Amino acid sequence: MPREIITIQCGQCGNQVGHKFWDMALREHAASNPRAIFDHALSSLFRNVNSRIPSLQIPVADGKHPIRSLKARAVLIDMEEGAVNQLLKGPLSELFDEKQLFTSTAGSGNNWACGHDFYGPKYADVILEKVRREVELCQSLQSFFLLHSLGGGTGSGLGSYIFELLHDAYPKVFRVSAAVFPSADDDVITSPYNSLFSTVALAENADCVFTVDNLALIEIIRKSTKPIFHNGLGLNAHSGAKWRDMEKPFDGMNGIVSQLLLHLTSSVRFEGSLNVDLNQIPTNLIPYPRLRFLVSSMGPLNRSSPSDMAKQSQAFNQIVSEVFSRDNQLIKCNPMGSTFLACALFARGERCTISDLNDSLARVRKRVKMIHWNTEGFKMGICHQPALGLPISLLCVANNTCMRTRFLAMKGSFNKLYKRRVYVHHYAEYMNSDDFKTYSGELDDLIEEYANLDIATAPAENSQFKPPATGF
Ligand SMILES: Nc1nc2c(ncn2[C@@H]2O[C@H](COP(=O)(O)OP(=O)(O)OP(=O)(O)O)[C@@H](O)[C@H]2O)c(=O)[nH]1
Ligand SMILES: [Mg+2]
Incomplete structure (x- = not known):
C-alpha cells in the first residue's frame, strides 16, 4: 500500500523550495529506476494521470523530455503570482494542473x-x-508537508492558518512543516514579528516542524570548497563559483532543504532494511506536546562520500561525527552543548548496515548528553537507495533543548522592534494589539520548557517522577 504525501507550497520561499524539491525528486527517481515503470516508489509523491500508460519515461526536467502523465501530489499557493509563474514557465510546469494552483496578486506585504x-x-x-x-x-x-518561510506574510501567516484548517478537516493525517527561519540580517524588517507569531501557531497545529535557518544554510554554502551535492542539487560545475559568491544563493540553499526532504521521504519512497515510517518521527521524537521543533543536520555536506566500499566504515565514522558537529546543523544552534530529548539517524546507501551505524554512533555517544529518562533514545533508519551523487549519506534529526537559544534570539529581535512599536500599526488592521504580548508570552513559555529540560537531572529513586511516554 503506498503511503502518500501531499506537499503544500505556500508563499514565495515555499514555492521556490518546492520547485527545487520536485526537480531533485524527479532526478533521483529517474536515476533509481532506469526501466521507468510507474512504481510504488513514485506513487508517494506523484500520481499517474493516465493509467493506460503504465510505463513512463520518468521526466528529468531538461526541457527535452516531456512530463507526460505524471503529476505531483501538491497544492501550490501564493498571494503573489511571481514564484508560481516562474515554476509554470519552466520544464516542470506539466507536473501541475490548474486545479492544484491558487494564487492572488497583492501578496501579504x-x-x-x-x-x-x-x-x-x-x-x-x-x-x-x-x-x-x-x-x-x-x-x-x-x-501533509507544508513548505514555507516564517519571515514573510503568506508562507508564515496563511501557512500556519492552513495547518489549523487541516487540523480540523484531517485530524488523523500528519502535518509536517519544513519551516525556513529568517537570518538575523533578513531583508524583511518585520520578519521577527512574523517568525515569532508563526512559531507559536505551529507549536499548536503542526505535528512536527523541521527547522532550517537561512543563516545556517548560507554558511554551509559559503564554507563549501566545491559545489556540494554536485549532482544532487542539480548545479553544474561552473555555476559553483557563482552561487557561492551571491549574497543569498537561494538555489543552493533550497537544494539543501530539498535534500533534507528527500532524505526524510526516502523511507516511504524506497525499500530499506530498517524502514522508519515518517509517522514514527513524531511518536519517537516528540515527548511533550508543544516541543515539536526538530533540529536537523546532514553529512556529508562539504565533500562527496567515497564510493569505495572498503573505506565505508571509515567514512561512516566521519559522517556520524559530522552530523553532531555545529557546522553541519541546518539551524544556527549547537545541539552538543545542550540536552537531547531524542534523536534519529537515517542513513542512505546501498550497503549501509545497522552495525555500521551503531559502531560509528558508539564513538561519539559519550559526548551526546541525553535526557535522563531517555538515555537510549536513538532511532535508526536505513534506506538502500542512495541519494543522487552520494554513495552514502546521513540525516540526523533531533529534539534538542538548544532550540531555546534560537527562540531566545528570535525573541531578542522581536523585542528590538516591539519596544519602539515599529510597524505594529500595520498588524492592528487584522489583529488585536494585545496579541503581540500574548504571542510573545507563549514563546517565553516554550523557551522556559526547553530551559527546564536542559537542566533536568535524574530524580531520586523514591520520587514520583513519571517520564513522558515515547515510542522507544
Ligand atoms: N531559503 C530561502 N529563503 C527564502 C526564499 N525566498 C524567500 N526567502 C526568505 O523568506 C522570507 C520572506 O518570505 P517570503 O517567502 O518571500 O514571503 P511570502 O511567504 O511570499 O509572503 P509575502 O511576500 O509577504 O506575501 C525571508 O526570510 C527570505 O529571506 C528562498 O527561495 N529560499
Ligand atoms: Mg511573497
Whole structure:
C-alpha cells in the first residue's frame, strides 16, 4: 500500500523550495529506476494521470523530455503570482494542473496577520477544496508537508492558518512543516514579528516542524570548497563559483532543504532494511506536546562520500561525527552543548548496515548528553537507495533543548522592534494589539520548557517522577 504525501507550497520561499524539491525528486527517481515503470516508489509523491500508460519515461526536467502523465501530489499557493509563474514557465510546469494552483496578486506585504487573519478566512474554502481533491486521489494518505518561510506574510501567516484548517478537516493525517527561519540580517524588517507569531501557531497545529535557518544554510554554502551535492542539487560545475559568491544563493540553499526532504521521504519512497515510517518521527521524537521543533543536520555536506566500499566504515565514522558537529546543523544552534530529548539517524546507501551505524554512533555517544529518562533514545533508519551523487549519506534529526537559544534570539529581535512599536500599526488592521504580548508570552513559555529540560537531572529513586511516554 503506498503511503502518500501531499506537499503544500505556500508563499514565495515555499514555492521556490518546492520547485527545487520536485526537480531533485524527479532526478533521483529517474536515476533509481532506469526501466521507468510507474512504481510504488513514485506513487508517494506523484500520481499517474493516465493509467493506460503504465510505463513512463520518468521526466528529468531538461526541457527535452516531456512530463507526460505524471503529476505531483501538491497544492501550490501564493498571494503573489511571481514564484508560481516562474515554476509554470519552466520544464516542470506539466507536473501541475490548474486545479492544484491558487494564487492572488497583492501578496501579504510581509505581514503575518494579513496572511493569517485576512487571507486565511477569506480563502479557506477554496484552499480546502483544492486539498480535498488531492486527498481523494490518494489511497492511504500519510502526511501533509507544508513548505514555507516564517519571515514573510503568506508562507508564515496563511501557512500556519492552513495547518489549523487541516487540523480540523484531517485530524488523523500528519502535518509536517519544513519551516525556513529568517537570518538575523533578513531583508524583511518585520520578519521577527512574523517568525515569532508563526512559531507559536505551529507549536499548536503542526505535528512536527523541521527547522532550517537561512543563516545556517548560507554558511554551509559559503564554507563549501566545491559545489556540494554536485549532482544532487542539480548545479553544474561552473555555476559553483557563482552561487557561492551571491549574497543569498537561494538555489543552493533550497537544494539543501530539498535534500533534507528527500532524505526524510526516502523511507516511504524506497525499500530499506530498517524502514522508519515518517509517522514514527513524531511518536519517537516528540515527548511533550508543544516541543515539536526538530533540529536537523546532514553529512556529508562539504565533500562527496567515497564510493569505495572498503573505506565505508571509515567514512561512516566521519559522517556520524559530522552530523553532531555545529557546522553541519541546518539551524544556527549547537545541539552538543545542550540536552537531547531524542534523536534519529537515517542513513542512505546501498550497503549501509545497522552495525555500521551503531559502531560509528558508539564513538561519539559519550559526548551526546541525553535526557535522563531517555538515555537510549536513538532511532535508526536505513534506506538502500542512495541519494543522487552520494554513495552514502546521513540525516540526523533531533529534539534538542538548544532550540531555546534560537527562540531566545528570535525573541531578542522581536523585542528590538516591539519596544519602539515599529510597524505594529500595520498588524492592528487584522489583529488585536494585545496579541503581540500574548504571542510573545507563549514563546517565553516554550523557551522556559526547553530551559527546564536542559537542566533536568535524574530524580531520586523514591520520587514520583513519571517520564513522558515515547515510542522507544
Ligand atoms: N531559503 C530561502 N529563503 C527564502 C526564499 N525566498 C524567500 N526567502 C526568505 O523568506 C522570507 C520572506 O518570505 P517570503 O517567502 O518571500 O514571503 P511570502 O511567504 O511570499 O509572503 P509575502 O511576500 O509577504 O506575501 C525571508 O526570510 C527570505 O529571506 C528562498 O527561495 N529560499
Ligand atoms: Mg511573497
